[in-house]
Amino acid sequence: MMTSHSSTSNLPSQPTTAPLSPTAQPDTSSAGALAKYIDLAKWEHNNDNHYQWQGTISLADLPRIDALRDPNHTATEPLAIALEICKKGEIVFWQLQTQGTLWQTCQRCLEPVAISLAVDSELALLADENHAALLEEGSEVILLDEIADDQKLWLLPMIEDELLVDLPLAPKHDDCELAITEYGDIPSVATEKDNPFAVLAGLKN
Numbered sequence: 001m002m003t004s005h006s007s008t009s010n011l012p013s014q015p016t017t018a019p020l021s022p023t024a025q026p027d028t029s030s031a032g033a034l035a036k037y038i039d040l041a042k043w044e045h046n047n048d049n050h051y052q053w054q055g056t057i058s059l060a061d062l063p064r065i066d067a068l069r070d071p072n073h074t075a076t077e078p079l080a081i082a083l084e085i086c087k088k089g090e091i092v093f094w095q096l097q098t099q100g101t102l103w104q105t106c107q108r109c110l111e112p113v114a115i116s117l118a119v120d121s122e123l124a125l126l127a128d129e130n131h132a133a134l135l136e137e138g139s140e141v142i143l144l145d146e147i148a149d150d151q152k153l154w155l156l157p158m159i160e161d162e163l164l165v166d167l168p169l170a171p172k173h174d175d176c177e178l179a180i181t182e183y184g185d186i187p188s189v190a191t192e193k194d195n196p197f198a199v200l201a202g203l204k205n
């Protein structure tokens with residue numbers, strides 16, 4: 001089952017030059033590149049347990065996403081990211097918004113199709129599953145044990161995981177014309193099997 005915000009919409013073939021929020025404003029909240037990881041062990045001893053970053057990254061920095069790119073479509077726009085991580089009490093909150101396009105291969109016509117890379121998520125990262133009781137009902141929860149490596153939260157792999165979950169299993173154009181032709185052809189091929197060729201072959205013997 002796909003999540004409701006999965007999208008296979010047909011974007012225009014020109015990559016958009018006007019990214020939606022959160023990246024419409026110039027980058028004011030953060031300087032430099034996206035951190036590789038957050039060391040949550042350090043957050044234990046700090047008061048300002050907070051990390052925020054806005055900017056763009058290349059899809060080439062996300063190898064598992066990039067591997068799903070249509071090989072005949074090389075032009076890719078960067079992925080716009082707004083990330084905020086903060087620790088309140090025992091719980092680390094992760095908020096991610098992305099905007100971008102991945103050109104995949106349409107599973108019907110095998111031509112490139114633009115797939116939206118739009119994530120808007122909030123996760124509660126828990127050191128202990130009992131902390132889930134502190135959250136509002138319906139909160140999305142991940143255990144830190146499953147994602148952090150020695151208290152380190154690796155940001156790019158986390159972002160990549162969220163993008164991957166949203167991708168369609170079988171990318172295709174919403175209005176792919178080849179599908180109609182294909183399905184129309186199959187019955188006629190099937191009926192020809194029963195046509196006189198079998199009878200002729202029998203007569204030859």
Ligand SMILES: [Zn+2]
Pocket residue numbers: 106107108109110111113172173176177178
């Ligand atoms: Zn197609």
